[in-house]
Amino acid sequence: MAILVIKDLTKRFGGLQALSKINLEIEKGSIHSIIGPNGAGKTTLFNCITGFYVPDEGDIIFDGRNIAGLPTDQIVRRGIARTYQNIRLFKNMTAIENILVGMHPHLRSGIIGGILRDPRTRKEEQEALQEARRLLQLVNLQGRGDTLAKNLPYGEQRRLEIARALASRPKLLLLDEPTAGMNPKETLEMMNFIRNLRDTLGITIVLIEHQMRMVMGISERITVLDFGEKIAEGTPKEIQSNPRVIEAYLGRGAASGLGVQAQPAA
Amino acid sequence: MVCPPFLLSLRKIWRSALIGGGVALLLALVGMVGTFHSRSVINNVVSVGQVLFLFPVWYATYVSLRQMSEERKKVLIASLTAGIVGSLPLVLLLLIGAGINLRAMFVNASPALYKILTFGQNLWPGVLVLIVVSALVTLTAGLLLQLSSRWQRALIQGFLWLFIAGLMRDLILTVTNRWGPLAGVVQFFFAANGLTPLGAVLLLAIVIGLAFRPRRQVESQPVNSRARWMVLGGIALIFLFLPQILGPFFSEILDNVMMYILMGLGLNIVVGYAGLLDLGYVAFFAIGAYTMGILTSPELNAHPLTYWQALPFAMVIAMISGVILGLPVLKLRGDYLAIVTLGFGEIVRLLVLSDWLRPWLGGTQGIQLIAQPKIGNLTLQSQVQLYYLFLAWVVVVVFIAWRLKDSRLGRSWMALREDEDVARAMGINHVTTKLLAFATGALFSGISGTIFAAKLTSVYPHSMNFLVSINVLALLILGGMGSIPGVFVGALVLIGAPELLREFAEYRYLVYGALLVAMMLYRPEGLWPEERRKLELHEEEFVESTSVAAETE
Numbered sequence: 001m002a003i004l005v006i007k008d009l010t011k012r013f014g015g016l017q018a019l020s021k022i023n024l025e026i027e028k029g030s031i032h033s034i035i036g037p038n039g040a041g042k043t044t045l046f047n048c049i050t051g052f053y054v055p056d057e058g059d060i061i062f063d064g065r066n067i068a069g070l071p072t073d074q075i076v077r078r079g080i081a082r083t084y085q086n087i088r089l090f091k092n093m094t095a096i097e098n099i100l101v102g103m104h105p106h107l108r109s110g111i112i113g114g115i116l117r118d119p120r121t122r123k124e125e126q127e128a129l130q131e132a133r134r135l136l137q138l139v140n141l142q143g144r145g146d147t148l149a150k151n152l153p154y155g156e157q158r159r160l161e162i163a164r165a166l167a168s169r170p171k172l173l174l175l176d177e178p179t180a181g182m183n184p185k186e187t188l189e190m191m192n193f194i195r196n197l198r199d200t201l202g203i204t205i206v207l208i209e210h211q212m213r214m215v216m217g218i219s220e221r222i223t224v225l226d227f228g229e230k231i232a233e234g235t236p237k238e239i240q241s242n243p244r245v246i247e248a249y250l251g252r253g254a255a256s257g258l259g260v261q262a263q264p265a266a
Numbered sequence: 267m268v269c270p271p272f273l274l275s276l277r278k279i280w281r282s283a284l285i286g287g288g289v290a291l292l293l294a295l296v297g298m299v300g301t302f303h304s305r306s307v308i309n310n311v312v313s314v315g316q317v318l319f320l321f322p323v324w325y326a327t328y329v330s331l332r333q334m335s336e337e338r339k340k341v342l343i344a345s346l347t348a349g350i351v352g353s354l355p356l357v358l359l360l361l362i363g364a365g366i367n368l369r370a371m372f373v374n375a376s377p378a379l380y381k382i383l384t385f386g387q388n389l390w391p392g393v394l395v396l397i398v399v400s401a402l403v404t405l406t407a408g409l410l411l412q413l414s415s416r417w418q419r420a421l422i423q424g425f426l427w428l429f430i431a432g433l434m435r436d437l438i439l440t441v442t443n444r445w446g447p448l449a450g451v452v453q454f455f456f457a458a459n460g461l462t463p464l465g466a467v468l469l470l471a472i473v474i475g476l477a478f479r480p481r482r483q484v485e486s487q488p489v490n491s492r493a494r495w496m497v498l499g500g501i502a503l504i505f506l507f508l509p510q511i512l513g514p515f516f517s518e519i520l521d522n523v524m525m526y527i528l529m530g531l532g533l534n535i536v537v538g539y540a541g542l543l544d545l546g547y548v549a550f551f552a553i554g555a556y557t558m559g560i561l562t563s564p565e566l567n568a569h570p571l572t573y574w575q576a577l578p579f580a581m582v583i584a585m586i587s588g589v590i591l592g593l594p595v596l597k598l599r600g601d602y603l604a605i606v607t608l609g610f611g612e613i614v615r616l617l618v619l620s621d622w623l624r625p626w627l628g629g630t631q632g633i634q635l636i637a638q639p640k641i642g643n644l645t646l647q648s649q650v651q652l653y654y655l656f657l658a659w660v661v662v663v664v665f666i667a668w669r670l671k672d673s674r675l676g677r678s679w680m681a682l683r684e685d686e687d688v689a690r691a692m693g694i695n696h697v698t699t700k701l702l703a704f705a706t707g708a709l710f711s712g713i714s715g716t717i718f719a720a721k722l723t724s725v726y727p728h729s730m731n732f733l734v735s736i737n738v739l740a741l742l743i744l745g746g747m748g749s750i751p752g753v754f755v756g757a758l759v760l761i762g763a764p765e766l767l768r769e770f771a772e773y774r775y776l777v778y779g780a781l782l783v784a785m786m787l788y789r790p791e792g793l794w795p796e797e798r799r800k801l802e803l804h805e806e807e808f809v810e811s812t813s814v815a816a817e818t819e
Binding site: 093105107113117121146148 | 665666669670673674675676677678680681684685687688689690691692693694695696702706798800801802
């Protein structure tokens with residue numbers, strides 16, 4: 001069953017066609033990678049799904065309801081959370097406060113409760129704090145909760161961002177280049193961590209990724225974008241041998257050099 | 267051409283001494299040296315004016331010498347010559363001033379100033395004395411650096427306190443004369459103007475003695491919650507009896523400081539927590555004050571209300587006006603927001619000033635006969651009584667600000683401040699969250715305005731000018747954005763301190779400017795920066811982990 005169905009999604013910036021007629025289905029409980037050269041439209045796709053951009057045409061159907069054009073805060077309440085390509089934590093707040101902000105949609109207390117700290121608010125805050133501590137442990141950041149986010153090392157910031165996204169209890173988690181800037185060992189750890197996340201929480205994960213070893217190792221399906229169009233989709237095996245994909249990455253003619261049938265260079 | 271390293275470092279020191287001399291020249295020409303010459307640090311020995319034109323060179327020399335690693339003889343030579351170089355700008359002023367009358371351009375370049383700079387001598391002997399004194403003064407910087415760092419710190423602290431005590435002589439005596447037997451002890455230190463020479467030596471000895479007292483390891487003591495409550499209780503007691511301790515002379519200043527603390531706490535929510543730069547904050551103060559005026563003054567109103575009856579209206583109207591400002595600026599950020607709020611402040615000021623609204627708002631003449639708050643038969647009208655009214659509100663507002671800071675709403679404000687897009691993607695509704703910040707901030711400022719109106723029993727448009735907004739913002743920056751104790755420190759330093767010295771009044775904004783520039787360079791987080799609450803570890807665990815960390819260091 002598909003948790004997310006994208007139909008004919010188009011997004012233009014002036015004359016630039018950032019996404020044209022994208023069709024995509026994300027299977028529930030799967031790990032689905034989106035790859036493509038720089039400027040292919042991967043992050044634009046994420047921005048459309050999470051409401052940062054309003055798509056020009058097309059539908060985004062999440063859990064049976066069309067969410068295209070909804071504001072970001074509505075979409076997160078429906079169960080989609082994300083991380084960012086260039087980490088965007090709340091830098092001057094502590095790690096645990098970042099997670100608490102992520103829990104925002106599930107908390108109720110308002111200004112009066114905040115001032116009076118009535119039993120209900122206190123109970124809610126206590127429970128939120130406990131869950132936040134649990135999430136810190138989940139991403140292996142225990143003991144770092146009271147550190148300001150900006151003072152955490154790079155890898156920990158990446159994991160904190162995932163914890164913050166998980167705090168909203170998403171059904172679908174979008175990870176934008178979770179291993180950017182990591183060495184092979186860290187990449188491997190992150191790969192295991194993401195797989196573990198899906199297995200234990202049962203959520204669906206879509207990731208944008210550049211490191212092919214990670215993409216091929218972790219994904220159940222892969223979608224390839226190039227110049228705003230979907231050029232291929234399939235299992236890692238199918239994608240590896242797809243001539244159009246190789247062409248998109250290495251340039252026209254490269255595929256023939258690799259022994260795959262393709263048009264000769266002009 | 268290769269310079270020997272000593273010459274190179276000498277050149278660096280001379281250059282900074284020359285900058286110090288330039289500062290001294292500036293202070294002389296704006297008139298500070300002349301104004302402050304009438305105040306002595308030590309009676310008949312050193313005046314504040316003299317400190318003003320000698321200290322900049324000394325400080326520049328001290329700072330640049332500290333970065334130099336040369337042997338003792340060279341350091342002493344460098345410090346001595348730095349004084350000669352540093353005195354050159356003032357020497358130049360004296361030489362030019364002797365030939366040409368500079369007063370057409372620089373009002374303060376008067377014979378009186380020259381007399382101060384030459385220590386009362388004629389031109390040539392005076393120039394010589396100035397150079398020699400300057401050189402001797404900077405020589406002490408070189409000598410100071412020969413001492414251990416502990417002695418250095420003790421001596422610097424000693425002279426700093428000496429300077430403060432001499433400068434504040436009148437105020438200290440006004441306060442301590444109320445203390446009965448203690449008064450005589452304090453009086454012993456002071457002369458008619460500044461400290462007595464003996465008192466100065468004693469004070470220096472006391473401060474140095476204190477600097478060398480055996481230190482207990484206070485840092486590693488666990489900060490349990492009982493100790494914290496005791497500290498808080500102590501602070502509360504001090505605030506409760508502040509008018510009694512300081513005496514009537516300070517009550518007016520205290521009222522002013524409290525008024526700004528209230529406004530500061532409000533703006534702290536808007537700017538410090540939510541990051542919405544508001545340059546028209548005085549508008550809400552004006553709205554609070556004018557609402558109080560309109561509702562309670564028989565001048566404009568056939569059925570005047572009492573203060574307490576009018577207060578809820580003033581509070582609600584202030585909050586509504588906060589929302590009214592907030593609505594059009596929801597989409598604006600940073601500079602654009604600042605400009606719009608600035609305009610809002612001006613609109614409110616011009617409206618209360620306008621002839622068009624004169625029948626309702628009083629125009630340039632303002633509103634008189636505003637009601638004073640009554641509790642039973644007691645009318646709160648003296649400055650001390652109003653201080654307690656301010657204090658009561660400050661307690662309430664501090665409580666609200668403190669509780670909100672660690673609430674879900676407070677976290678939403680901070681998240682919006684840090685990254686609005688991401689905060690919204692976390693499910694935070696930016697409209698209600700921002701409007702709540704504006705409304706809360708406006709409420710606190712409005713309350714401050716109502717007491718201001720009741721205190722003067724009148725309001726005028728000219729008390730609602732742009733500088734009030736700037737003062738509140740400046741005290742936040744000085745104290746530390748987002749920090750509640752920072753608001754108190756900022757208000758005391760920025761609003762309280764200038765009132766203490768009449769001579770300062772003229773140079774208030776010069777000193778403000780210099781202070782803010784220095785703050786931004788050396789302590790951008792403020793005097794009492796915001797601290798994030800520890801949430802992951804419980805208090806006891808935290809104490810353990812920090813003491814462990816302290817041991818391993």
